[in-house]
Amino acid sequence: MQEDIDLSIDHVGLAIEHLESGRAAFARLGFTLSPRSDHSGSPGPGMPVIPWGSGNHCAMFETGYFELIGLVDAAKFSNVKALLAQYQGLHIVALRCGNADRAFEALQSRGVLADPPRALERDAPFGPDNGETRRARFANVYLDTKANAEARFIVIEHRTPDVLWQPHLLSHENGARALSAVYFVADDAASLQARLLRVAGATASADGRELVLPGGGAFRPCAPDAFARLIPFECDAVPQRVAAAQIKVDSLDRLRALLDARGVDARLAPDPITSAPSVWVGPADACGTFLQFVA
Template sequence: MPHGIDGIDHLVIAVRDLDKAREAYARLGFTLTARGRHTELKSANHTIMFADDYVELLAIEEPSPATAAWSEFLKTREGLAAAALKTADARSAQAELAAAGLSGGEAVDFGRPVDLPEGRRDARFTITQVAPAATPGGRMFLCQHHTRDVVWRSEYLTHENGATALAALIVAADDPEAVAGPYATLFGTRVEPRGVIRVVQTGGAPIVVAPPAALTHLWADDPVLSAPRPCFAGFAVKVKDFYAAQQVLQKSKLPTIAGEGVLRVASRHTHGAAIAFAETFDLARVLPG
């Protein structure tokens, strides 16, 4: 793919209370990493790790210019604020983005200490922002991992709910065609029409752009569908076994809607990000065209 991008690396859910967010996602059957602190950025996180991608719960501990976008987002709501994209070389990718008029700034290095059985190590990253105009609905940045062995640990990859991978990033938009177009440009793919829905392949989990009327089929009157649009509304997760996942979600006591082979949890219970769980996220079946 162009611009040094190789799919979606992780999704970032910005939250105001990290402890409460961790508790909510643990109740849903996810295994979360210990709290991490980004030394340079003055932010804290927990991550939900899968084999090739993950979800990050992020909170701001101390306002700074580096985290101003997150702080601004949290003034309005919690929820999916950004998607990080895989890259093997963030600085080289930044040069490609700049040449294409898609760069949002220079590359930044940062890290967080991680306590491991063999001792403390630093997880190190280099990120570079994509121009906000190129990603309507939410921010995107490229993320290069320098210490994958510190971030992807076997003890965090097994989840009680059977989750194995991200299945889709879901964007709510009044004009899906107009919103999907810039994503196709960024990823060097094309917009795939699916009735009123538009899909953009990323090399990893696809981006699904849908009007609120279509998304109500999944999440009814979810509050996130009333947020200013376009917006990153939620995400889908692949699970090993639908019925096993359903049992875990029922045990959580968080309201869950089941139908068409999909389990749905509303954003009001997940700090602003609507979630769908399924063995196979079949758009033709779960979203009206």
């Protein structure tokens, strides 16, 4: 079935050294976060599932989610260690599929280097009072990091979506509803665009500034100087990386009132694609990354 391989933006993952400080920072931004969940997984294809040394909190949206991921036991295996050795900030870009095996075959047919699907599991508190614990299960296809240095790309099949998308977790003080776009920065933006098109099976806009995924969501590749011009913060050129996440909210006015009341440095700027108003929050308040909010 085509929906098994049509990819959409599933989530982004922000690697943070101190998970609790990240939880507090994003709660201040008005996100409802899931209780901490510790990871278990397969260290490699065909290997058994074992406890990992990382855990997370997630802000779940009607469409997609935002993951805060950090170390909870440095003695155990975890992909997070390598991410934090580079920088604290956005690293993981996960694309949702209906079937990991079929999606892996589709990636191979497009010449995308990736490992075969491997199992990942974690226990998650369940219910409005967190009175139960249920097992969340996934099948993940990890793309080759040497060929895609900007991000830790994952193609993910959710085998227990009800464990993650719990109704009480979908309501946020800031009105967040969807993870709608991801910004990437690379010195060679044209090469980045070509690879993102191939990875996601996306369609480029007429001017090439936005790549629309077949299942939903968009990628926005930029050169470092171009990204620096579109954000309303003074900063040096952002190096090659996942530069920002765009989150759709109910109301920018209500969002700004909330952030102003909490002393968050939130700044207005037109969206570079639509020219509609948007609100940006910088690395000082968002644990090393940029967040763009649109309505």
